[in-house]
Amino acid sequence: MQLDQLLEKLDYTCIQGDVHTLVTELVYDTRKSLIKDCVFVCISGAKHDGHDYIDEVVKNGAAAIVVEKDVVLPKDVTVIRVESTREALAVMSAAYFGHPANKMITIGITGTKGKTTTTYMVKSILEKVGIKTGLIGTIENIIGDDVIPASHSTPESFIVQQTFAKMVEAGCECVVMEVSSQGLKHSRVSGFTFDYGIFTNIEPDHIGGDEHKDFEEYLECKSKLFKQCKIGLINRDDSHFEEILKGHTCEVETFGFSDQADIQAKEVRLLNKQGYLGIAYRVEGLMNFDVELNIPGKFNAYNSLCAIALCSHFNVSVDKIKQALDTVRVRGRVELVPVSDKFSVMLDYAHNAMSLESLLTTLKEYQPKRLVCVFGCGGNRSRDRRFEMGEISSRLADLTIVTSDNPRFEEPQDIINDIIVGVKKGPGQYVEIIDRKEAIRYSIEHALEGDVIVIAGKGHEDYQEIKGVKYHMDDRELIRDAAEGL
Incomplete structure (x- = not known):
């Protein structure tokens, strides 16, 4: 493909080289293999800046570079200057794949x-x-x-x-x-x-x-x-x-x-x-x-x-x-999991204060016998979120079961302790069960007729992340396993 075909709908300046250059591939990520004679688009990200990798890209045989900053390159490399390389990537990608x-x-x-x-x-x-x-x-x-x-x-x-x-x-x-x-x-x-x-x-x-x-x-x-x-x-x-x-x-x-x-x-x-x-x-x-x-x-x-x-x-x-x-069913969005005709069990992706408050407020409108909320918070995230979610659950749910979510590189008990600080500010009852499987089992085994139980936080996720490793864990499976014993 000719470079000028990819640039057809862009405002650009050719700083050096020839826009009629033949290019083999459109690339924007140095973590992917750089094919000889590719065109590389330098994206300025929050953590990485593609402009910092230009020498490496040229060394690997790039035929053209698209930039939004001043750069100095060998004369045999075509350099295209644009106002926004992100906008350029989008326009060039559309052309690259044939619109x-x-x-x-x-x-x-x-x-x-x-x-x-x-x-x-x-x-x-x-x-x-x-x-x-x-x-x-x-x-x-x-x-x-x-x-x-x-x-x-x-x-x-x-x-x-x-x-x-x-x-x-x-x-x-x-x-x-x-x-x-x-x-x-x-x-x-x-x-x-x-x-x-x-x-x-x-x-x-x-x-x-x-x-x-x-x-x-x-x-x-x-x-x-x-x-x-x-x-x-x-x-x-x-x-x-x-x-x-x-x-x-x-x-x-x-x-x-x-x-x-x-x-x-x-x-x-x-x-x-x-x-x-x-x-x-x-x-x-x-x-x-x-x-x-x-x-x-x-x-x-x-x-x-x-x-x-x-x-x-x-x-x-x-x-x-x-x-x-x-x-229609939406995985992990107020998803009802059939367990019993006497009470309702659902799971939802609510994993911050705003979404949890919206979810619990919605479910309270159904006037359940009790509203039971099972949730934890992710590790290596804001502690304020834990305090807020704990207080919201205690204020809106009759029973809060505090458990583990994705602890990541934190200790699950430390996260639970933070949540309970918030829980204690509200009037609701609570229990803490660090093992998520056991927490879900507890909610179902102690359910009363007319209860609404919501398992919040993970929704569609089917894993639990601990110390950098993702282990299989699906709330649906845990709910059904617990229900088999009813």
């Missing part, structure tokens, strides 16, 4: 909460009418029949385009993906225009450290999606509705409980049956029908309404929508 996004319908979902659940709902509905749909998300990437565990909500732009290309090859007509604020901030989804962009909600999160300096930046990054899509579907009820749309270039359609929304959820009611928690409501506005979900929480009315709003653009019948929503 696969143009060969599918692309759907991007952003928001603080609800991205994961909504992507699965969309995929489920579209596949009910025979639209083969790929998925890129926090839990996994799905390409046809292949399911690959995910490492990031939104992968690097090269991986995004590579995944799109594989989806096209697998016959996918559509792709639905989670679009994180970091993904937008670092141009991981640049280089193409989404057909549909979706906004679920926004709350203060991902602030500080290597993420966002403040809420304003977080909000601004989320809003970028609506300058990069053709049609935007927006939660009309969110208090930052107007700010998310600031400067938008897309057509806009809204969903929500509000009478001002284009598609509305009305008569929302909780469903509490034997061993089953769910929600029901009526869809009004652009469509009119009744919906019932076996996933608890009013927030799932938003998630499903969002999926309905999108799928209305695909002319999906009401019956197909209802069938899909009745069967």
Whole structure:
């Protein structure tokens, strides 16, 4: 491939060399093999800067280097200067893989909460009418029949385009993906225009450290999606509705409980049956029908309404929508695990104070006999999180069972001791059981009729990390093992 073909849609300056240079491969990570005559894009990251590895890259035979800083290189190496090498990588990756996004319908979902659940709902509905749909998300990437565990909500732009290309090859007509604020901030989804962009909600999160300096930046990054899509579907009820749309270039359609929304959820009611928690409501506005979900929480009315709003653009019948929503399951997101008709057991990925509070507040609305929360906190993470989560659980749950999560390089007992400092600030009862398997067994063996038990923190994860080693541990299996003795 000629270098100028990769640069075709970029603003750039050729500092030295020839843009008509033949290149063998597009590379941005020095940890991967550097093939002779490749083009290397220098990414400036939080921990590593690709510009620092230029000598090594040139020594290995790179034909061209793309930079955003001043560099001095031998004259036989082509040097391309751009304003942002992350943006350049995205645009070049799209060209490198033959612009696969143009060969599918692309759907991007952003928001603080609800991205994961909504992507699965969309995929489920579209596949009910025979639209083969790929998925890129926090839990996994799905390409046809292949399911690959995910490492990031939104992968690097090269991986995004590579995944799109594989989806096209697998016959996918559509792709639905989670679009994180970091993904937008670092141009991981640049280089193409989404057909549909979706906004679920926004709350203060991902602030500080290597993420966002403040809420304003977080909000601004989320809003970028609506300058990069053709049609935007927006939660009309969110208090930052107007700010998310600031400067938008897309057509806009809204969903929500509000009478001002284009598609509305009305008569929302909780469903509490034997061993089953769910929600029901009526869809009004652009469509009119009744919906019932076996996933608890009013927030799932938003998630499903969002999926309905999108799928209305695909002319999906009401019956197909209802069938899909009745069967959709999202691994580790308020996931009900059938154990008994007398009490409910579920697991959820809630692993910080905000998500745990939202989860427990939602479950309390179902007025359980007791709300039991089993959780721990990860090692080598903020101690403040432990104090906060302990206090929240004690305030909202009747019984907190404090156990181990991923202790990493800390001692599990030290983490538990921190959590209990927070637990003691609330009125709830608590027990500590360091072994997660035994903690889950205790919650089920001591369950009362009408209880709701939530196993929080790990969700879709199927491992426990101790001293740098990941050991197999799946909360689903632990729940079922404990239930066998009932």
